[in-house]
Amino acid sequence: MTRPEAVPDLGARLAAWLEAGHHGTMGWMVETAERRASPRALWPEVRSIVMLGMNYGPDEDPLEAVRRRTSAAVSVYAQGRDYHDVIKGRLKELAGVLASKGGADVKVFVDTAPVMEKPLAEAAGLGWQGKHTVLVSRTLGNWLFLGAIFTTAELPVDAPERDHCGSCRRCLDACPTNAFPAPYVLDSRRCISYLTIEHAGTIPEDLREGIGNRVYGCDDCLAVCPWNKFAKSAREQKLAARRDLAALPLADLARLDDAAFRALFAGTPIKRTGRDRFVRNVLIAIGNSGEPTLATPARERLDDASPLVRAMAVWALRRLLPPADLSGVRAERLATETDPDVVREWG
Numbered sequence: 001m002t003r004p005e006a007v008p009d010l011g012a013r014l015a016a017w018l019e020a021g022h023h024g025t026m027g028w029m030v031e032t033a034e035r036r037a038s039p040r041a042l043w044p045e046v047r048s049i050v051m052l053g054m055n056y057g058p059d060e061d062p063l064e065a066v067r068r069r070t071s072a073a074v075s076v077y078a079q080g081r082d083y084h085d086v087i088k089g090r091l092k093e094l095a096g097v098l099a100s101k102g103g104a105d106v107k108v109f110v111d112t113a114p115v116m117e118k119p120l121a122e123a124a125g126l127g128w129q130g131k132h133t134v135l136v137s138r139t140l141g142n143w144l145f146l147g148a149i150f151t152t153a154e155l156p157v158d159a160p161e162r163d164h165c166g167s168c169r170r171c172l173d174a175c176p177t178n179a180f181p182a183p184y185v186l187d188s189r190r191c192i193s194y195l196t197i198e199h200a201g202t203i204p205e206d207l208r209e210g211i212g213n214r215v216y217g218c219d220d221c222l223a224v225c226p227w228n229k230f231a232k233s234a235r236e237q238k239l240a241a242r243r244d245l246a247a248l249p250l251a252d253l254a255r256l257d258d259a260a261f262r263a264l265f266a267g268t269p270i271k272r273t274g275r276d277r278f279v280r281n282v283l284i285a286i287g288n289s290g291e292p293t294l295a296t297p298a299r300e301r302l303d304d305a306s307p308l309v310r311a312m313a314v315w316a317l318r319r320l321l322p323p324a325d326l327s328g329v330r331a332e333r334l335a336t337e338t339d340p341d342v343v344r345e346w347g
């Protein structure tokens, strides 16, 4: 538990991050900055904040999935039921108890509200923001979702947690796309989680190779944290992973149409990106697979209605086809292709 004013430099830290452009195309971070910087700006009556963490520890090392190059690596948090729904349910139960006992007003927030959950959780003693910027707990490692209950009640506060990273820098060195300009600072524009989930357009070419087979989010910096030795496999049944999402063949994913995409990912966070963006990611993974037979599903996507998908199909083929085969396909396609981005990908 903590107070709304417990982190006085919250606004300055957020402003510096936004000023540097580290939010990329997440314009909503700028639009909501004033409220995000101060819990009181979000709700003037708030007097105490209860921060909660929910364990989602995996039972398999997520780095194993990254090594299977012909199937997709989906980040741990996205393999289960959408955590927003699960946590919100739990927070509402707890907030109900709080409200009925003390008669105070309560509001619950998870992820999408303009609340800086990590620094507030640190102030409430739940853990500390590691050098990868995610909250690490001494008892659960870094596999935990955060949520907040704001209340008008004056509750007792906990002591803030202190930094236990020491000289370790494993997370910084593990990042495949060098997304940390400095310890404790993440540049979203280079982060695979941002690129594969939040970013709508074409992914810059110099970052595509580093994405490997990660089609939705990334766990590399989390997976290497030594504090995970205290992590437990998630107990919350509803978050239990859907086993079938752990190693989906890239060839099948490239063939998903809109309806099949929605049916496969119903109830999971993956549905958020929409089919085109997801297939864009799958084609990047195909381009990184080194598997010549995957040129077939990539080639089928040259006729896709989405230029974003066609563009990445071109990139995948440039990586997989021998030069002689590629120049034949290129000549044939350039005769009819009109989208400037797709034409640019042909080079």
Ligand code: B12
Binding pocket: 013, 014, 017, 075, 076, 077, 110, 111, 112, 113, 114, 115, 116, 117, 118, 119, 129, 132, 133, 134, 135, 136, 142, 143, 144, 145, 146, 147, 183, 184, 185, 186, 188, 191, 193, 194, 198, 216, 217, 218, 219, 221, 222
């Ligand atoms: C925007 C966002 C993203 C963005 C930006 C990530 C980021 N680091 O901010 C992107 C899309 C990249 C992202 C990715 C992921 N996210 Co996210 N994301 C958020 C969101 C919505 C807002 C975070 C925010 O306010 N960022 C703004 C910047 C300013 O914050 P910051 O990086 O923490 O910056 C601090 C440091 O730079 C620090 N600082 C700066 N200089 C210095 C110097 C020193 C010395 C020190 C000590 C500190 C320091 O000050 C800043 C403010 O505290 C939160 C939910 C929420 N409402 O809080 C979830 C959240 C942070 N994400 C979460 C998760 C799980 C992920 C992923 C693991 C998902 C995945 N597997 O792909 C990755 C992890 C990537 C990573 N290493 O951070 C969880 C993290 C849970 C936890 N244990 O902390 C959250 C809390 C959602 C939730 N409710 O559970 N995410």
Ligand code: SF4
Binding pocket: 132, 174, 175, 176, 177, 178, 179, 180, 186, 190, 191, 192, 193, 217, 218, 219, 220, 221, 222
């Ligand atoms: S989530 Fe992946 S890409 Fe993003 S900072 Fe961590 S290791 Fe780097």
Ligand code: SF4
Binding pocket: 130, 131, 132, 136, 164, 165, 166, 168, 169, 170, 171, 172, 224, 225, 226, 227
């Ligand atoms: S890997 Fe090391 S530096 Fe990174 S958060 Fe964990 S303890 Fe801190």
